[in-house]
Amino acid sequence: MSSVRIVHEPADKVRDIYTWSKSAKAEVKKILAKYPKDQSRSAVIPLLHLAQREFDGWLPTKLMNLVAETLDMPYIRVYEVATFYTMFNLAPVGKYHVQVCTNCACMIRGSDKILEAVEKLTGAKAGESSADEMFTVSEVECLGACVNAPMMQVNDHYYTDLDAESAKEVLTALKEGKTPKVGSQVKEAS
């Protein structure tokens, strides 16, 4: 691509070169095997997920181009898909991407307080990253764990049955490099 100006990506966060690692290549092959050979572009969503996981948790244009080239499809068709789905991050995210659900069920169970607590602890408002780039806070729609509302997702894990206190505990543990308990945060009655 030539005469192209990318308007919305912090240049210092974009790597110079994006290429699949050996393990990622194997993964790509596995994903592609699921689709008919002449319809490999069906694999665009799984491949974008893989790319996001492999490279810093977000999708710079260069990385989307890699996906497009892997699937032999025009760049713009990949941009269209990646920008449509909110689970693809188009801007850099911190080490921990904290997604707080504020949809109906969680809201009724007090998600506003959780979001407030998260924002206070990290110092980042929803849609922003903390100054130390440890956390990025997002406000998201239903993640399908209403039965244990309110909840939040940090990277790949769900933390459910939260209150302001337990949400803070989870994030503090992460900040200190510990591994908090995944799943329900209800304390066992002693």
Next chain:
Amino acid sequence: MADNMITLTIDGHEVQVEPGSTIMQAAKKLEVEIPHFCYHPRLSVAGNCRMCLVEVEGAPKPVASCAFPVSEGMNVKTQSQLAEQAHKNVMEMLLINHPLDCPICDQGGECDLQDIAVGYGSDRSRYGSCSKRSVEDKDIGPLVKTVMTRCIHCTRCVRFATEVAGVEEFGATFRGQDMKIGTYVEKALDSELSGNMIDLCPVGALTNKPFAFSARPWEMKTVNLIDVMDGMGTNIYADVRDEEVMRMRPRTNEEINEEWMTDTARFAVDGLTKNRLTAPLVREGKNLRQVSWQKAFDTLTEHLKGKRRDGIFALASSTLSAEDYYSFNMFMKESVGTDNVDARTDGSPIRGDVRASYVMNSGIAAVDNADAVLLVGCDLRRESPLLNARVRKNVLAKNIKVASIGALTNTTYDVKDLGRSPMDILDLIEDEKLFKKTFPKTKNLMVIMGAEATTRTDALKIMGAVRKLCQKYEMIRPDWNGYNLLSLKAGQVAALDFSVYPVAAGVEAKDVSKSVSEGLVKTLFIYGDVEIPAQELQDAEYIVYMGTHHSAYADIADVVLPTAAYTEKEALWVNTEGRVQAARKAVNPPMQAKEDWKIFRALSECLGKKLPFDTLSQLRLLIAKVNDAYLPENWGSFVVPAWDKFGLTTKPNKAEFEFSVPEYYLSNGYLRQSKVMQDCAAKAQDTNNKKVS
């Protein structure tokens, strides 16, 4: 009419259509108007604007007529209360975010949104207090201006870029309220057809950038013209205000350009008003001085008196009309009396003996019936972007095979590479297996020769080889003639029809530079911007330049006669098929400039050998005798020329084909005078440099 036609009723009127048609198509047949934005007959159906909702009896909801197939006995109501309410509601939704900037919008007066809002919308909105969204404008190059806030997301431009132009760079990113049309990253659209998006855009989101804020549609009158930027003979409208052509638009002609036009045809108009020659000039020392026509003629007559005729040379450009070539040729050969006349300044050795040898015998529309296309020395995308789009259309729709012998280029579809040099044509003639493998089950093959082949010194041998190829594989039949020579220039066919080249022992254009340097050229007539650079000609003793613009050729001339541009004369233009098309005069030539044939006629009288015509109709009567295609009853139609022997049977050179159109945006005199085209060329150059580095 097929037997299995489907009968349905629209607004109480019965209509029969083919199965698989949509309600919209049936309504079109009945001439019932259904408002729409995203639907376009030449693009795929998107069905996303929802403006074309109609009521179908029995259906629970209004249906989108552009995407809904007809069925037997269907009863459609386009003006029922339900349909009208649907129109009102959709219009209200579309206008939620549309800015009310019609007074400063260039689309105003020719805007689908304006028209349909008046015709079908409500007179008020319930969304008055909402704030409107705004979208940043995109920079997609020097031709198309974007005001993205006005966009209603019909995606016509996206579908055009993807399906017709073949540059998948446009898309709809983000979603819902945040949906944006654009390229996501900022880049110029790399297409020779990008201007058509302006016509397709139903609102003012994509408009003509050079034309911005210069005129309103209702101030201009429209004149039917023929474009001269390539050999297609694209039908165009010139929109004229006072004595100025403000812009060009495509005119639908299914057999030639469908409803598209190239960017060169659309955007070179700015050159027509700048740097023009407005009066005859005669050199006095270092300067050219303005004189009267009489004085200019006297000077020339005086100069030519007693001169040896073999020292007089004449070159003509390749963007002239039939009348221009005919009168110029007659003037030079009979009134002046020299045979050193040539319009083939690109160096081509083709002669006009057999018409079938230098036209597209299949016709442009035949691409739709072809099973396969073989390009020979043809950079189709640059030589004729419209023909390329037509081939692409059939590649997508019918999966026709395209193969190429010649330099590899980006055609926007897959092309099988059969080699680089003319020798590969001979291989294809000898190797039947290779032919059958490349073109399996091919009944209608179109062989298209391009400028890479026809401007070579061995062009006649290449033409002979292609003729042999077509005959061997039975591509010359009463119902099909697969031999095609695509002319790059608008005047190529006419010049060959009238033998505007040395017919006796005259010097050919390709040798004129040499003759100049040897001092043999005493007087040189240059008619229009020729393909030979002015530097190579400036050493001729005495130069007469007849042209429209104060170009480099005017600078080296001793006498300059101002002629009329293609918008300024009633003229017959001959396209690559040999089709003769009449164009009207849009504006008068500027100041003292005159229509070309009048100049030759007047000057011939001064020289004492008067040309045998006094009016345009007399001239056209003479022209009609040359060829049946020029008979007035044949104007506009495609006359298949008689097949005959032509070309040389000796082997062509081994040398590989080279790119023929390196500077697409500056490939003729009119384009070189346009600032807009210069910008495009600079941008293209910039892009190429970055690709290399």
